[in-house]
Amino acid sequence: MAQNDPQWGKRGNDGPPDLDELIKKMTARLSGMFGGKPNGQPPTSGGGKVFAGGAGLIGGVVAALWLASGFYSIDPSEHAVITRFGKAVDEVADAGLHWRWPYPIERHEVVNMSGIRAVEVGHRGGGRTKVPEEALMVTGDQNIIDVQFAVQYQVENASNFLFSNAFIDPDGKDLVLQVAESAIREVVGRNKIDFTLNEGRATIARDTEVLMAAMLKRYKSGIRITSVQMRNAQPPEQVQAAFDDANKAGQDKDRLKSEGEAYANDVVPKARGLAARLQEEAIAHRQRVVSTAEGDVSRFNQIYAEYKKAPAVTRERMYIDMMQQVMTNTSKVVVDQKGGSNLLYLPLDKLMQMNNPASLPATSSPTSSGTDNLQRSPVEVMTQPVDLGRGRGREREGR
Numbered sequence: 001m002a003q004n005d006p007q008w009g010k011r012g013n014d015g016p017p018d019l020d021e022l023i024k025k026m027t028a029r030l031s032g033m034f035g036g037k038p039n040g041q042p043p044t045s046g047g048g049k050v051f052a053g054g055a056g057l058i059g060g061v062v063a064a065l066w067l068a069s070g071f072y073s074i075d076p077s078e079h080a081v082i083t084r085f086g087k088a089v090d091e092v093a094d095a096g097l098h099w100r101w102p103y104p105i106e107r108h109e110v111v112n113m114s115g116i117r118a119v120e121v122g123h124r125g126g127g128r129t130k131v132p133e134e135a136l137m138v139t140g141d142q143n144i145i146d147v148q149f150a151v152q153y154q155v156e157n158a159s160n161f162l163f164s165n166a167f168i169d170p171d172g173k174d175l176v177l178q179v180a181e182s183a184i185r186e187v188v189g190r191n192k193i194d195f196t197l198n199e200g201r202a203t204i205a206r207d208t209e210v211l212m213a214a215m216l217k218r219y220k221s222g223i224r225i226t227s228v229q230m231r232n233a234q235p236p237e238q239v240q241a242a243f244d245d246a247n248k249a250g251q252d253k254d255r256l257k258s259e260g261e262a263y264a265n266d267v268v269p270k271a272r273g274l275a276a277r278l279q280e281e282a283i284a285h286r287q288r289v290v291s292t293a294e295g296d297v298s299r300f301n302q303i304y305a306e307y308k309k310a311p312a313v314t315r316e317r318m319y320i321d322m323m324q325q326v327m328t329n330t331s332k333v334v335v336d337q338k339g340g341s342n343l344l345y346l347p348l349d350k351l352m353q354m355n356n357p358a359s360l361p362a363t364s365s366p367t368s369s370g371t372d373n374l375q376r377s378p379v380e381v382m383t384q385p386v387d388l389g390r391g392r393g394r395e396r397e398g399r
Helices: 019-033 045-068 158-166 173-189 193-197 201-219 237-309 311-328 348-355 366-376 390-398
Strands: 071-074 078-084 087-092 096-099 106-112 117-121 136-138 144-155 223-234 332-334 380-382
Touching: 071 078, 071 106, 078 158, 087 158, 106 158, 117 173, 136 173, 144 173, 144 193, 144 201, 173 201, 173 223, 193 223, 201 223, 237 311
Parallel strands: 332 380
Antiparallel strands: 071 096, 078 087, 078 106, 117 144, 136 144, 144 223
């Protein structure tokens, strides 16, 4: 009770008012409000009308407040799912103020559609904490590998997102994590460890994204995968040293292979060029031999035709030509002494120069040239009479 109450201090010893009196006064006031009399007498018939009017007014206010509770607003990046007695009946995508039937008839759930959500597989906190039960996987060639992924996703269907997993996982992370782990294990299990560790990272990430999208669509989760990134892929720590040695051996293999290919690219063209040159030389030699043989045959046919006309003359001419050809390549000088004197002058230097003109330099003198040729190839002089084949020709004609 406040200190400015008119009954304050009127009781004995200026004490507080009696509690019973206060309760009676409050009861009388309430009775007066609802049509009763202040002294506790029963209300009249006019008071009942006042009570009914007050109750209707209170009911109208309560009904207005209940209907007003059905107003809600959503942002441009949000969708609202309307449920009527727990069943989805509508999805509102327009931003602004909307109205629905108040609780408990209808309710609305707001879902952020543009927000990017992320899930880490095999690690937490950007790689600072590893999760071995998620990261360790088996490749297609029966090797164990430590793989760490990051998956980003968005909500594309608010109704499916809410009614598929929102009651057990409001953000959808558990569902995406399980789907991502299953898809990654399947994709890694189809590839070899060398492909996964080196050039196949982008391919594995792309295949994982496609497989996750198919699985989430089949589950009607309302989730769309935006990106899948392979952050790390390495052998387990227990066998890291062995894998490093294997990688070095593979690099040495590639280096030696490249050196061998470079050597082959240098040697093989040369060998092919040499083979082509030898083949061309053989073809040219064959053509030369064939042409020479054909020329000899043609010349022989011509000589044979002349031989049939004059056999003796043709034989003599052929014999002289052959002797000239043979004597040209020899160092012997044959002298016929039948009609000559005993003193002979032989210009040996001139004879040797005629026999071998290429062996002497152009600036050398005749004397030095003849002396040099005499030292290199001595000349043998035959002074006995020689018939030069004339008697042999006559003997052949007699036969």
